[in-house]
Amino acid sequence: xxxxxxxxxxxxxxxxxxxxxxxxxxxxxxxxxxxxxxxxxxxxxxxxxxxxxxxxxxxxxxxxxxxxxxxxxxxxxxxxxxxxxxxxxxxxxxxxxxxxxxxxxxxxxxxxxxxxxxxxxxxxxxxxxxxxxxxxxxxxxxxxxxxxxxxxxxxxxxxxxxxxxxxxxxxxxxxxxxxxxxxxxxxxxxxxxxxxxxxxxxxxxxxxxxxxxxxxxxxxxxxxxxxxxxxxxxxxxxxxxxxxxxxxxxxxxxxxxxxxxxxxxxxxxxxxxxxxxxxxxxxxxxxxxxxxxxxxxxxxxxxxxxxxxxxxxxxxxxxxxxxxxxxxxxxxxxxxxxxxxxxxxxxxxxxxxxxxxxxxxxxxxxxxxxxxxxxxxxxxxxxxxxxxxxxxxxxxxxxxxxxxxxxxxxxxxxxxxxxxxxxxxxxxxxxxxxxxxxxxxxxxxxxxxxxxxxxxxxxxxxxxxxxxxxxxxxxxxxxxxxxxxxxxxxxxxxxxxxxxxxxxxxxxxxxxxxxxxxxxxxxxxxxxxxxxxxxxxxxxxxxx
Numbered sequence: 001x002x003x004x005x006x007x008x009x010x011x012x013x014x015x016x017x018x019x020x021x022x023x024x025x026x027x028x029x030x031x032x033x034x035x036x037x038x039x040x041x042x043x044x045x046x047x048x049x050x051x052x053x054x055x056x057x058x059x060x061x062x063x064x065x066x067x068x069x070x071x072x073x074x075x076x077x078x079x080x081x082x083x084x085x086x087x088x089x090x091x092x093x094x095x096x097x098x099x100x101x102x103x104x105x106x107x108x109x110x111x112x113x114x115x116x117x118x119x120x121x122x123x124x125x126x127x128x129x130x131x132x133x134x135x136x137x138x139x140x141x142x143x144x145x146x147x148x149x150x151x152x153x154x155x156x157x158x159x160x161x162x163x164x165x166x167x168x169x170x171x172x173x174x175x176x177x178x179x180x181x182x183x184x185x186x187x188x189x190x191x192x193x194x195x196x197x198x199x200x201x202x203x204x205x206x207x208x209x210x211x212x213x214x215x216x217x218x219x220x221x222x223x224x225x226x227x228x229x230x231x232x233x234x235x236x237x238x239x240x241x242x243x244x245x246x247x248x249x250x251x252x253x254x255x256x257x258x259x260x261x262x263x264x265x266x267x268x269x270x271x272x273x274x275x276x277x278x279x280x281x282x283x284x285x286x287x288x289x290x291x292x293x294x295x296x297x298x299x300x301x302x303x304x305x306x307x308x309x310x311x312x313x314x315x316x317x318x319x320x321x322x323x324x325x326x327x328x329x330x331x332x333x334x335x336x337x338x339x340x341x342x343x344x345x346x347x348x349x350x351x352x353x354x355x356x357x358x359x360x361x362x363x364x365x366x367x368x369x370x371x372x373x374x375x376x377x378x379x380x381x382x383x384x385x386x387x388x389x390x391x392x393x394x395x396x397x398x399x400x401x402x403x404x405x406x407x408x409x410x411x412x413x414x415x416x417x418x419x420x421x422x423x424x425x426x427x428x429x430x431x432x433x434x435x436x437x438x439x440x441x442x443x444x445x446x447x448x449x450x451x452x453x454x455x456x457x458x459x460x461x462x463x464x465x466x467x468x469x470x471x472x473x474x475x476x477x478x479x480x481x482x483x484x485x486x487x488x489x490x491x492x493x494x495x496x497x498x499x500x501x502x503x504x505x506x507x508x509x510x511x512x513x514x515x516x517x518x519x520x521x522x523x524x525x526x527x528x529x530x531x532x533x534x535x536x537x538x539x540x541x542x543x544x
Contacts, residue, residue, distance in 0.1 A: 198211070294327055
């Protein structure tokens with residue numbers, strides 16, 4: 001008998017129903033009851049990881065402390081649970097097949113024919129149980145990507161069927177997330193898509209224990225009874241998930257629907273401790289009742305898809321609540337910015353964030369936005385590529401190095417103020433080869449970032465190849481751009497700031513990855529606080 005309980009979350013009818021949010025919300029409720037809970041994501045695509053995927057394809061690539069490039073749902077897991085994830089929390093089909101083929105090449109299968117069953121399914125089952133076998137968790141929630149019936153998902157569904165049988169009764173359950181659409185012509189909710197989805201799951205040998213029904217309208221008791229009857233679940237196991245104003249409402253809504261109570265009953269676990277959501281509800285209270293508002297421009301080149309900057313958007317929500325201020329994030333495409341239209345495009349912004357990214361497209365627009373923020377005393381935060389653009393802009397405008405650039409954009413630039421790390425120059429593969437994961441940073445005494453963090457030594461997550469060129473460090477500092485954060489081992493510049501500016505900070509790392517509901521990131525909290533202060537200062541000046 002397993003000591004760890006397993007919950008599998010599948011999806012039907014359509015994609016993008018929010019399996020990750022439901023999984024994270026359930027995990028939050030179980031954690032709030034005292035259970036050690038973690039979540040993992042199984043992704044059916046054949047990429048080894050999302051690291052080489054364009055953000056338009058799959059949204060943001062999330063990075064863990066141990067350097068794994070993962071699905072953005074892991075960001076939701078960390079933001080909800082305030083618990084760090086790792087390589088073991090995200091598995092792709094590409095990684096599964098890569099591992100099985102490597103084993104076959106080493107002769108580990110003793111000459112057997114390698115097949116989807118049992119070799120691929122055994123590998124999936126092993127990956128699912130890595131976290132459970134660690135002894136660190138009472139409950140492991142596994143989200144299966146894609147939609148039931150997809151050809152890519154079949155090995156995962158079969159592995160889940162086998163594992164449920166092996167685990168035994170009360171040790172594993174399946175939550176099936178489905179859609180109950182409203183047909184305006186008929187004026188009613190329709191259950192047939194859910195019935196067909198559950199039937200497809202049953203054809204694979206898996207019975208759904210709980211149905212979570214996404215809907216835009218209240219599901220009546222009659223419809224719940226109908227779904228229970230036709231889908232072979234108890235009526236109390238039919239859970240309504242109606243559209244919410246914010247994803248952070250979902251744990252409270254799932255508690256009201258009794259999802260966690262039904263799960264604990266089916267897993268034969270104690271239900272005596274009520275979930276403690278006081279801190280969570282306090283956050284919601286501050287988020288929904290702001291005392292002021294600021295508008296921050298997010299300058300990026302993937303802005304058409306909001307998920308491309310998911311962690312930044314969520315970090316602003318956390319920081320806004322911490323400051324009791326509504327943060328309106330205005331997405332602005334850097335490709336559409338130029339010296340001629342910059343004032344018109346950035347008019348009305350209280351703060352400017354230049355976002356991360358790769359490649360040459362839209363770069364000059366980012367440089368122009370940095371200059372606008374610097375020269376007009378607008379609070380500025382540059383992240384990764386955004387920090388590099390701040391360095392390039394300063395070199396060009398203040399130091400007079402008109403052709404200064406990054407060797408990523410211009411290999412022949414006479415002033416490579418941003419250049420490729422020495423150890424990166426011989427690397428030809430793109431996937432998983434950047435400076436990834438958590439790295440140390442020492443903050444300079446008396447600096448703005450030291451004040452913001454309240455600490456001299458920090459750890460932050462990275463995802464990049466190019467670095468600040470230390471050959472230009474002294475020249476930059478003499479002109480007023482200070483390298484206020486350094487990696488203590490390599491001497492690489494992690495943070496730059498301009499002390500003479502109201503709030504101008506560029507960071508080589510990705511602070512947004514570590515912001516959670518329980519622990520809003522200090523850099524975002526400090527940035528929003530500075531934006532609000534500068535706005536109020538300007539308002540007072542205009543009234544005087």
